[in-house]
Amino acid sequence: xxxxxxxxxxxxxxxxxxxxxxxxxxxxxxxxxxxxxxxxxxxxxxxxxxxxxxxxxxxxxxxxxxxxxxxxxxxxxxxxxxxxxxxxxxxxxxxxxxxxxxxxxxxxxxxxxxxxxxxxxxxxxxxxxxxxxxxxxxxxxxxxxxxxxxxxxxxxxxxxxxxxxxxxxxxxxxxxxxxxxxxxxxxxxxxxxxxxxxxxxxxxxxxxxxxxxxxxxxxxxxxxxxxxxxxxxxxxxxxxxxxxxxxxxxxxxxxxxxxxxxxxxxxxxxxxxxxxxxxxxxxxxxxxxxxxxxxxxxxxxxxxxxxxxxxxxxxxxxxxxxxxxxxxxxxxxxxxxxxxx
Amino acid sequence: xxxxxxxxxxxxxxxxxxxxxxxxxxxxxxxxxxxxxxxxxxxxxxxxxxxxxxxxxxxxxxxxxxxxxxxxxxxxxxxxxxxxxxxxxxxxxxxxxxxxxxxxxxxxxxxxxxxxxxxxxxxxxxxxxxxxxxxxxxxxxxxxxxxxxxxxxxxxxxxxxxxxxxxxxxxxxxxxxxxxxxxxxxxxxxxxxxxxxxxxxxxxxxxxxxxxxxxxxxxxxxxxxxxxxxxxxxxxxxxxxxxxxxxxxxxxxxxx
Numbered sequence: 001x002x003x004x005x006x007x008x009x010x011x012x013x014x015x016x017x018x019x020x021x022x023x024x025x026x027x028x029x030x031x032x033x034x035x036x037x038x039x040x041x042x043x044x045x046x047x048x049x050x051x052x053x054x055x056x057x058x059x060x061x062x063x064x065x066x067x068x069x070x071x072x073x074x075x076x077x078x079x080x081x082x083x084x085x086x087x088x089x090x091x092x093x094x095x096x097x098x099x100x101x102x103x104x105x106x107x108x109x110x111x112x113x114x115x116x117x118x119x120x121x122x123x124x125x126x127x128x129x130x131x132x133x134x135x136x137x138x139x140x141x142x143x144x145x146x147x148x149x150x151x152x153x154x155x156x157x158x159x160x161x162x163x164x165x166x167x168x169x170x171x172x173x174x175x176x177x178x179x180x181x182x183x184x185x186x187x188x189x190x191x192x193x194x195x196x197x198x199x200x201x202x203x204x205x206x207x208x209x210x211x212x213x214x215x216x217x218x219x220x221x222x223x224x225x226x227x228x229x230x231x232x233x234x235x236x237x238x239x240x241x242x243x244x245x246x247x248x249x250x251x252x253x254x255x256x257x258x259x260x261x262x263x264x265x266x267x268x269x270x271x272x273x274x275x276x277x278x279x280x281x282x283x284x285x286x287x288x289x290x291x292x293x294x295x296x297x298x299x300x301x302x303x304x305x306x307x308x309x310x311x312x313x314x315x316x317x318x319x320x321x322x323x324x325x326x327x328x329x330x331x332x333x334x335x336x337x338x339x340x341x
Numbered sequence: 342x343x344x345x346x347x348x349x350x351x352x353x354x355x356x357x358x359x360x361x362x363x364x365x366x367x368x369x370x371x372x373x374x375x376x377x378x379x380x381x382x383x384x385x386x387x388x389x390x391x392x393x394x395x396x397x398x399x400x401x402x403x404x405x406x407x408x409x410x411x412x413x414x415x416x417x418x419x420x421x422x423x424x425x426x427x428x429x430x431x432x433x434x435x436x437x438x439x440x441x442x443x444x445x446x447x448x449x450x451x452x453x454x455x456x457x458x459x460x461x462x463x464x465x466x467x468x469x470x471x472x473x474x475x476x477x478x479x480x481x482x483x484x485x486x487x488x489x490x491x492x493x494x495x496x497x498x499x500x501x502x503x504x505x506x507x508x509x510x511x512x513x514x515x516x517x518x519x520x521x522x523x524x525x526x527x528x529x530x531x532x533x534x535x536x537x538x539x540x541x542x543x544x545x546x547x548x549x550x551x552x553x554x555x556x557x558x559x560x561x562x563x564x565x566x567x568x569x570x571x572x573x574x575x576x577x578x579x580x581x582x583x584x585x586x587x588x589x590x591x592x593x594x595x596x597x
Contacts, residue, residue, distance in 0.1 A: 021458075184456055187455055187456055187458065188452065188455060188456065190455075191450075191452075191455035191462065191466075192441070192444075192445050192448045192450070192455070192465070192466075192469070193452050193455060194455075195434070195438055195441055195442045195445065196442065196445055198431065198433075198434060198438075198442075199431050199434070199442040202430075202431035202432060202433060202434060203429045203430070203431060203432075205393075205425075205429060206425065206429035206430070206431065206505075207431075207442065208412075208413045208414050208417070209391060209413060209414075209417055209422070209423055209425075209429075210414075210417060210422075210442055210443040210445070210505060210506075210508075210509060211414050211417035211418045211443065211445060211446045211509050212414055212442065212445055213412075213414045213415075214414065220452070313433065
């Protein structure tokens with residue numbers, strides 16, 4: 001963390017912090033370019049491309065919920081509520097604006113995030129006085145309230161849904177927002193604010209006794225988590241028609257399943273499980289109605305054999321991963337001595 | 342100079358007077374022992390001082406600052422740090438991160454500065470790491486810095502709690518049974534360590550402890566509590582020979 005070398009570890013190739021950051025940004029940019037190239041060159045069908053966008057916003061949803069559930073250690077069940085707030089805010093913005101897509105889309109998404117952030121604070125303040133099951137119930141209640149209100153408002157299109165939203169969500173954009181989300185949350189966790197959030201998960205009484213304002217950090221972490229749900233909502237809004245019924249309890253539960261399956265407190269786990277759980281139902285379309293059984297079976301098996309989730313609390317850092325590979329190669333070539341320096 | 346001035350402190354839990362008429366003035370750099378049988382109200386006093394419980398009456402002044410209406414984390418920020426009788430570490434975090442959590446309020450950078458990794462972030466993080474390692478060094482834990490706190494042996498966990506409390510830069514340190522569960526040699530090591538901490542940081546220490554060898558050797562003043570009331574106060578010598586204290590601990594002699 002922070003590029004500080006641990007004592008007694010072999011010297012690494014990317015030992016300076018800046019080279020690690022550069023490496024991470026470069027590889028993310030490369031991956032993005034590759035995906036964009038694939039979509040432009042028509043090597044992938046529109047179906048696959050829409051699936052990739054779907055994976056994108058599901059990753060954002062899972063990673064953001066992981067901040068509240070895995071790092072803060074609370075159990076909110078209303079993530080779909082924040083997603084819908086962000087989705088409607090972003091969609092109404094692009095519908096009313098007449099700007100070039102390159103300009104209006106990022107503003108719309110950011111707006112979705114900000115509005116969801118504000119909702120997160122307003123709902124978090126009363127809700128976070130509770131914990132455990134009670135917090136789950138109250139956040140579930142708030143999400144339902146949001147859904148019912150949207151269902152009955154004029155300007156949101158009501159139950160018929162909000163139509164005619166420009167299809168701005170491309171692979172490239174969803175990749176950018178996934179990158180922003182993961183970057184923001186992992187840098188947050190590796191800072192004094194992140195340590196404060198983790199300490200609340202570990203022991204709230206001790207955190208308070210160490211001078212951490214637990215109320216402040218609970219609300220802030222909850223609101224940041226909500227903000228990125230809003231970002232995901234914004235992405236989702238620009239792929240389809242917005243229907244309030246799509247933001248019900250089942251959506252919240254689906255996101256929570258992704259987080260728990262991937263491992264509470266592991267960003268890598270959230271990314272993997274969001275990807276797998278988005279693709280799986282599509283792959284299983286051949287099984288028709290049996291596919292939900294397979295889906296459920298996968299969940300049950302993982303929970304039996306790896307209750308802490310696929311990755312537990314393990315997280316992956318690209319820099320150190322590549323380092324390890326290089327260190328292994330050097331060790332192979334130079335024998336044991338190559339590692340010692 | 343008086344750092345902590347407690348006047349007529351008391352709390353009721355329903356009909357039970359858990360603590361009553363508790364008066365104590367602690368000088369800076371003083372080590373005060375708080376002893377008494379189980380259930381006498383010793384830990385309750387710590388909880389009152391840190392505002393985990395709201396006192397029913399009385400006043401607490403930390404150098405001229407009234408800490409009574411403050412929340413627990415604000416009390417910690419103004420200079421009262423504590424350890425816990427049943428260890429409360431951040432078990433899944435590393436040793437050094439445990440200390441850094443307590444350094445939180447001494448660090449100055451915003452969430453936005455952390456997002457963008459601004460120069461101040463690096464500067465403050467480097468400084469915090471250095472301070473944390475120095476503090477760990479005081480209790481001989483520097484080489485454990487990167488271990489997970491929960492994996493430490495029991496004695497080390499107790500010491501880490503002390504380091505974490507010190508990291509909030511306290512004026513008064515409340516230690517709740519620091520020697521509980523330690524073996525005799527660990528307890529013996531604790532004695533010079535606590536004196537060292539007092540001298541180095543100039544903190545006043547209030548100590549709850551059942552290990553009499555430790556209490557009698559380290560404390561300049563001892564308060565004995567029973568049923569929430571102070572029954573005796575004095576130097577270790579005076580306390581040892583006080584018949585009221587002996588009675589509270591061992592009961593009355595038959596036929597007396």
